[in-house]
Amino acid sequence: MSKLKIAIQKSGRLSQKSVALLEECGLKFPNGGGKLITECTNFPVEILFLRDDDIPQYVEQNVAHIGIIGENVFLESEKAITIVEKLNFSVCRLSLAVPKEIDYPGINFFKGKKVATSYPNILQKYFKENRIEATVEVISGSVEIAPGIGLADGICDIVSSGSTLLSNGLKEVETVVKSQAVMVANQTLGEEAQQILNKLLFRIRSVQKAKENKYILLNSPNSQLEKIIQILPGMNSPTILPLAKDGWSSLHSVISEDKFWYVIDELKKAGAEGILVVPIEKMIL
Numbered sequence: 001m002s003k004l005k006i007a008i009q010k011s012g013r014l015s016q017k018s019v020a021l022l023e024e025c026g027l028k029f030p031n032g033g034g035k036l037i038t039e040c041t042n043f044p045v046e047i048l049f050l051r052d053d054d055i056p057q058y059v060e061q062n063v064a065h066i067g068i069i070g071e072n073v074f075l076e077s078e079k080a081i082t083i084v085e086k087l088n089f090s091v092c093r094l095s096l097a098v099p100k101e102i103d104y105p106g107i108n109f110f111k112g113k114k115v116a117t118s119y120p121n122i123l124q125k126y127f128k129e130n131r132i133e134a135t136v137e138v139i140s141g142s143v144e145i146a147p148g149i150g151l152a153d154g155i156c157d158i159v160s161s162g163s164t165l166l167s168n169g170l171k172e173v174e175t176v177v178k179s180q181a182v183m184v185a186n187q188t189l190g191e192e193a194q195q196i197l198n199k200l201l202f203r204i205r206s207v208q209k210a211k212e213n214k215y216i217l218l219n220s221p222n223s224q225l226e227k228i229i230q231i232l233p234g235m236n237s238p239t240i241l242p243l244a245k246d247g248w249s250s251l252h253s254v255i256s257e258d259k260f261w262y263v264i265d266e267l268k269k270a271g272a273e274g275i276l277v278v279p280i281e282k283m284i285l
């Protein structure tokens with residue numbers, strides 16, 4: 001049986017989380033010792049450890065069938081490859097920034113200016129869409145230094161917390177694109193590779209779904225059960241088990257991660273006690 005070749009970043013912001021995702025999907029593989037290619041022992045997959053900027057090209061050429069990269073690298077590469085799944089990690093944005101003392105009048109500020117970036121394709125496109133004629137100065141890293149040393153009037157680079165901008169005397173003025181880690185694939189995968197990818201995507205979605213949800217257990221007087229069930233929009237209907245204590249039940253359900261603080265407040269008001277919220281490892285729907 002042939003193997004699905006997955007390209008992930010060798011070292012950098014995406015590498016640990018990419019490895020963790022594959023491991024959470026149950027894939028077992030030796031990782032370390034500087035080996036740049038490794039085989040899964042329990043799934044028909046081969047993992048290639050590469051520079052992230054090279055991954056789109058390898059996937060386009062089918063040297064790797066799929067890859068994990070930032071959406072920013074996908075867009076910048078302009079390769080004929082397809083995003084098959086957004087992965088909800090390494091969330092960041094590509095933004096324009098200028099020295100903090102500038103009284104920024106809006107995007108027209110950039111007309112006739114020089115902007116340093118490692119993302120010339122994305123930036124040129126953005127300027128074109130906004131009818132801005134500006135000079136794009138391509139540098140490969142430490143972009144935030146450019147205005148301070150007189151290389152450019154502004155920059156376009158990755159922002160997450162904003163602390164790199166702050167410590168270099170810059171302020172964010174426009175978001176150019178939002179990004180997160182994505183899985184990309186070759187556009188003409190063979191049947192076998194496609195089947196393995198489908199299995200892997202099923203596992204990834206089960207892991208993602210589990211992360212978005214929590215398992216909740218609580219005790220409630222039977223008289224309050226109806227009210228509590230209405231507060232908890234479960235997967236189907238919640239499980240209810242009688243407690244040893246007369247007139248009380250234990251209720252189990254699933255709630256989405258972003259709702260549970262809000263819901264917990266309401267549950268307490270409705271008389272729920274002994275509330276436990278626990279992580280879910282896999283969720284098969």
Ligand SMILES: Nc1ncnc2c1ncn2[C@@H]1O[C@H](COP(=O)(O)OP(=O)(O)OP(=O)(O)O)[C@@H](O)[C@H]1O
Binds near residue numbers: 009090092159179
């Ligand atoms: N501060 C950040 N917060 C969240 N995500 C980030 C951050 N910085 C970068 N990323 C995301 O992680 C990806 C990889 O970033 P990294 O800095 O490791 O790349 P790199 O230096 O180009 O690595 P390589 O050596 O493989 O070329 C970026 O393309 C972006 O999608």
Ligand SMILES: O=P(O)(O)OC[C@H]1O[C@H](OP(=O)(O)OP(=O)(O)O)[C@H](O)[C@@H]1O
Binds near residue numbers: 142157160163164165
């Ligand atoms: O808004 P922040 O949270 O400060 O993150 C943004 C910074 O993170 C990335 O650099 P990284 O730290 O990965 O170093 P690198 O430039 O060497 O890749 C990116 O290039 C920015 O400089």
Ligand SMILES: [Mg+2]
Binds near residue numbers: 051052053
């Ligand atoms: Mg890179």
